[in-house]
Amino acid sequence: MNRVEIATARLLSPAGLSVNDLERVLGQLLGHRIDSGDLYFQSVQHESFSLEDGIVKEGSFNLDHGVGVRAISGEKTGFAYSDDIILPALEQAAKAARGIAQLGQPQSLCVWQRQPQVALYTENNPLDSMKTEDKVALLQQIDKYVRSLDPRVIQVMVSLSGVFDTILVVGSDGTFNADIRPLVRLNVNVIVEQQGRRESGSAGGGARSTYDFFLEDNRAFVYAQDAVRQALVNLEAVDAPAGNMTVVLGPGWPGILLHEAVGHGLEGDFNRKGSSTFSGRMGERVASPLCTVVDDGTLLNRRGSLTIDDEGVPTQRTVLIENGILKGYLQDKLNAKLMKVAPTGNGRRESFSHIPMPRMTNTFMLPGPHQPEDIIASVEKGLYAVNFGGGSVDITSGKFVFSANEAYLIENGKITRPVKGATLIGNGPDVMTKIVMVGNDLALDEGIGTCGKQGQSVPVGVGQPTIRVDNLTVGGTK
Amino acid sequence: MIEFINESQYQQIVHDMLTMARKMGASAAEVGLSSAVGLNVTVRLNEIETLEFNRDKSIAVTVYKGDRKGTASTTDISPASLQATVLAALNLAKLMEPDPFAGLALMSDMATEKLDLDLYYPWDLTVDNAVRIAKACEQSALDIDQRMKSDGATLNSAQGYHVYGNTHGFLGYYPTSKHSLSCVMIAQEANAMERDYEYTLSRKPDLLESPEKIGRAASHRALNRLAARKLPTQKTPVLFHADIAAGIISHFLAAISGGRLFRKSSFLLDSLGKSVFPPHMHIYERPHILGGLGSAPFDSDGVKTQDKDIVDKGVVKSYLLSAYSARKLNLQNTGNAGGAHNILVKSTGEDYAALIKKLDRGLVVTELMGPGINLVTGDYSRGAAGFWVENGKVQYPVHEITIAGNLAQMFKQLIAVGNDVEKRSSIQTGSLLIEEMTLAGS
Numbered sequence: 001m002n003r004v005e006i007a008t009a010r011l012l013s014p015a016g017l018s019v020n021d022l023e024r025v026l027g028q029l030l031g032h033r034i035d036s037g038d039l040y041f042q043s044v045q046h047e048s049f050s051l052e053d054g055i056v057k058e059g060s061f062n063l064d065h066g067v068g069v070r071a072i073s074g075e076k077t078g079f080a081y082s083d084d085i086i087l088p089a090l091e092q093a094a095k096a097a098r099g100i101a102q103l104g105q106p107q108s109l110c111v112w113q114r115q116p117q118v119a120l121y122t123e124n125n126p127l128d129s130m131k132t133e134d135k136v137a138l139l140q141q142i143d144k145y146v147r148s149l150d151p152r153v154i155q156v157m158v159s160l161s162g163v164f165d166t167i168l169v170v171g172s173d174g175t176f177n178a179d180i181r182p183l184v185r186l187n188v189n190v191i192v193e194q195q196g197r198r199e200s201g202s203a204g205g206g207a208r209s210t211y212d213f214f215l216e217d218n219r220a221f222v223y224a225q226d227a228v229r230q231a232l233v234n235l236e237a238v239d240a241p242a243g244n245m246t247v248v249l250g251p252g253w254p255g256i257l258l259h260e261a262v263g264h265g266l267e268g269d270f271n272r273k274g275s276s277t278f279s280g281r282m283g284e285r286v287a288s289p290l291c292t293v294v295d296d297g298t299l300l301n302r303r304g305s306l307t308i309d310d311e312g313v314p315t316q317r318t319v320l321i322e323n324g325i326l327k328g329y330l331q332d333k334l335n336a337k338l339m340k341v342a343p344t345g346n347g348r349r350e351s352f353s354h355i356p357m358p359r360m361t362n363t364f365m366l367p368g369p370h371q372p373e374d375i376i377a378s379v380e381k382g383l384y385a386v387n388f389g390g391g392s393v394d395i396t397s398g399k400f401v402f403s404a405n406e407a408y409l410i411e412n413g414k415i416t417r418p419v420k421g422a423t424l425i426g427n428g429p430d431v432m433t434k435i436v437m438v439g440n441d442l443a444l445d446e447g448i449g450t451c452g453k454q455g456q457s458v459p460v461g462v463g464q465p466t467i468r469v470d471n472l473t474v475g476g477t478k
Numbered sequence: 479m480i481e482f483i484n485e486s487q488y489q490q491i492v493h494d495m496l497t498m499a500r501k502m503g504a505s506a507a508e509v510g511l512s513s514a515v516g517l518n519v520t521v522r523l524n525e526i527e528t529l530e531f532n533r534d535k536s537i538a539v540t541v542y543k544g545d546r547k548g549t550a551s552t553t554d555i556s557p558a559s560l561q562a563t564v565l566a567a568l569n570l571a572k573l574m575e576p577d578p579f580a581g582l583a584l585m586s587d588m589a590t591e592k593l594d595l596d597l598y599y600p601w602d603l604t605v606d607n608a609v610r611i612a613k614a615c616e617q618s619a620l621d622i623d624q625r626m627k628s629d630g631a632t633l634n635s636a637q638g639y640h641v642y643g644n645t646h647g648f649l650g651y652y653p654t655s656k657h658s659l660s661c662v663m664i665a666q667e668a669n670a671m672e673r674d675y676e677y678t679l680s681r682k683p684d685l686l687e688s689p690e691k692i693g694r695a696a697s698h699r700a701l702n703r704l705a706a707r708k709l710p711t712q713k714t715p716v717l718f719h720a721d722i723a724a725g726i727i728s729h730f731l732a733a734i735s736g737g738r739l740f741r742k743s744s745f746l747l748d749s750l751g752k753s754v755f756p757p758h759m760h761i762y763e764r765p766h767i768l769g770g771l772g773s774a775p776f777d778s779d780g781v782k783t784q785d786k787d788i789v790d791k792g793v794v795k796s797y798l799l800s801a802y803s804a805r806k807l808n809l810q811n812t813g814n815a816g817g818a819h820n821i822l823v824k825s826t827g828e829d830y831a832a833l834i835k836k837l838d839r840g841l842v843v844t845e846l847m848g849p850g851i852n853l854v855t856g857d858y859s860r861g862a863a864g865f866w867v868e869n870g871k872v873q874y875p876v877h878e879i880t881i882a883g884n885l886a887q888m889f890k891q892l893i894a895v896g897n898d899v900e901k902r903s904s905i906q907t908g909s910l911l912i913e914e915m916t917l918a919g920s
Contacts, residue, residue: 475880
């Protein structure tokens with residue numbers, strides 16, 4: 001069976017819903033001056049296990065399913081959902097969603113196109129990929145390993161989670177597509193203590209894969225080492241500097257810079273409304289010529305990847321900035337249509353009970369010409385930040401922040417000592433023009449990112465090579 | 479418009495699941511059910527932008543097999559699904575490791591007395607009416623100035639129903655409602671755009687501020703941010719405006735919560751009985767305020783909530799503990815599973831204008847950005863925007879700066895609490911004046 005057939009069997013058959021029923025519901029939606037409409041069926045299994053104080057205290061399992069019904073009329077969206085997948089609930093939701101328009105002429109449905117894309121990840125259920133006993137044992141091994149690494153470790157918290165998500169999206173525009181999405185995540189959090197000073201370290205990773213991912217290349221234990229290393233580094237950290245300075249950002253997860261400084265501001269909804277600092281700047285220089293930034297939802301097994309987005313559109317690689325010039329926005333169907341461009345496969349939603357909107361997938365900067373060592377050697381005095389806790393942006397003013405939780409001073413071209421965490425703040429389009437060196441060491445993050453927008457969380461990826469930014473404000477205390 | 483929540487059915491479900499769990503071999507069990515229905519309308523440029531009907535429910539069961547614990551939840555309340563959910567929790571519990579501290583709260587702590595906290599005021603709101611109110615709000619905002627650009631006005635009305643039961647025979651339930659109107663405006667001038675918003679929030683629809691007032695305030699706030707400047711790096715006193723001051727108090731509450739304490743993940747370990755704030759500081763928890771945004775008759779363990787002083791004369795008088803964290807720490811349960819319920823911070827008497835005078839020269843923060851809080855060490859570093867004050871007067875808006883310090887020290891240096899109390903939060907505090915922080919800028 002292909003994915004559409006599997007999803008149909010999983011989502012529609014138990015409710016006795018036929019394709020004819022869906023056609024009728026969509027027909028009812030469209031009969032009321034509605035340009036288009038779609039139905040989004042979803043069933044999600046989620047489990048998590050957590051260890052602390054040396055014992056796996058808690059396991060939890062969650063099963064959610066439901067259907068979201070959306071009606072679109074010009075710039076208007078009507079939306080309703082039900083956590084019962086049954087015909088009367090579907091009809092009731094459709095009736096509510098079309099409340100945005102009362103009158104109008106009937107429209108016809110397009111012929112459904114059922115051509116599944118090549119999957120970017122396994123269709124296997126990660127929850128079944130390992131016995132519960134083995135999940136518990138894995139957490140135990142990680143705990144023992146962490147405690148063996150250093151006697152200063154006083155607390156270890158490990159969490160393991162898996163998601164198995166099946167979606168089916170059926171639209172009046174001919175969309176009839178499905179996806180089966182696994183997602184796993186492991187996180188290790190460590191508290192260390194030395195002479196009364198306590199510090200924490202945290203590391204982890206994940207992928208659209210099964211739990212085997214954490215055993216390959218010993219990943220689980222590499223995270224454990226990294227969490228301990230980071231906590232011990234923080235024990236030695238001195239106060240971070242305050243003020244405007246040169247900042248070198250390490251490869252991988254520090255690419256959160258691009259997510260905040262560039263990515264959100266290039267989402268189609270903000271640009272259609274003209275509320276983004278990047279609005280109306282297509283074709284203009286918005287970054288230094290060293291910068292080429294893409295959003296790519298097609299990377300195999302990545303946390304931010306999707307075979308199709310939540311509107312049934314195949315994901316793609318979208319060039320956002322090419323050699324410093326603004327080239328593209330991220331679009332869902334609604335905003336693409338209103339801006340008269342093609343959708344880019346970035347229409348995403350947290351679940352059936354949320355409205356789709358343009359969202360990032362994996363956002364990263366392509367490698368440049370410089371050796372990472374040369375970048376650090378070029379800085380007389382500055383900050384080298386390699387790990388971050390998160391960030392946020394005001395897309396209208398362009399102000400963005402991201403908070404380092406592992407950083408070092410650079411003095412006379414050398415990394416000298418660790419400093420405490422500090423928030424970095426800048427103005428997106430401004431900071432991007434101050435990227436003066438780009439390394440050849442592109443790396444993507446470990447698969448830990450979650451992006452929040454208008455109350456909706458979705459998994460994303462980021463990445464970048466080592467880069468040097470002149471003039472970022474560093475929010476230390478010294 | 480909003481469909482009726484089936485209260486007796488939900489109580490029955492919780493009861494049935496507890497019975498099921500017992501029959502299937504649980505030594506103890508607890509079940510929580512939350513349900514909400516609502517309407518959310520956003521209007522932009524005098525047209526509906528989104529019309530959303532919300533209808534959520536979720537039911538979670540925790541079962542114990544002796545010292546072992548398993549949890550499962552679902553949105554599907556069909557009998558087959560409820561049984562499968564209990565079974566999933568039991569299967570997990572069997573395979574977890576024994577935890578001597580696991581289990582229900584004490585039977586004697588259950589909230590057996592029924593309290594009506596006046597939390598439920600459903601709004602018979604039609605879509606047309608909701609649209610009309612949101613449009614009025616947006617129009618008032620746009621009428622303020624040519625430089626305004628709308629990012630929409632949103633009316634949200636929701637009602638919820640909460641049930642919690644456990645195998646002590648406790649079954650508690652209460653309905654709630656919450657209504658809000660918000661408006662987001664962008665002020666444009668030259669090449670700069672600044673966004674800001676205003677909102678009103680209440681359990682009772684007739685206590686919401688007028689749409690016109692909210693719209694106008696949103697525009698004024700956005701306009702006030704235009705022509706913001708950067709500031710040089712310096713040490714400065716900082717006044718956290720009441721709008722955002724609850725955040726500072728919430729970091730304190732997080733640092734004295736049981737989960738962080740037994741995990742040794744707090745900078746306030748062993749702070750009970752110690753002076754954390756100056757002597758003028760009093761922080762109270764009052765869970766039974768009628769109509770209060772944080773009011774609740776029982777916590778998420780079914781334990782009765784009660785009035786208590788958390789900080790008295792600057793000294794920590796109580797942690798925030800659940801049944802589990804209390805056992806871990808060998809302390810009395812405080813009825814705070816799930817957090818605090820209505821926190822009141824006593825004012826030192828000054829109004830906002832007096833605080834600006836007292837600040838004399840320094841920063842007023844009206845917006846904070848990013849994470850930047852390390853509760854293990856208390857280190858604090860966040861993006862900020864606000865206003866610069868000199869000679870006791872607001873001079874100009876500022877942006878693209880950070881403020882940093884350590885929470886332990888910031889608490890000690892909290893020299894004044896305004897009487898301009900923010901009522902839209904379950905943490906009610908006035909503006910907070912902190913003696914010195916590091917401001918980083920240009």
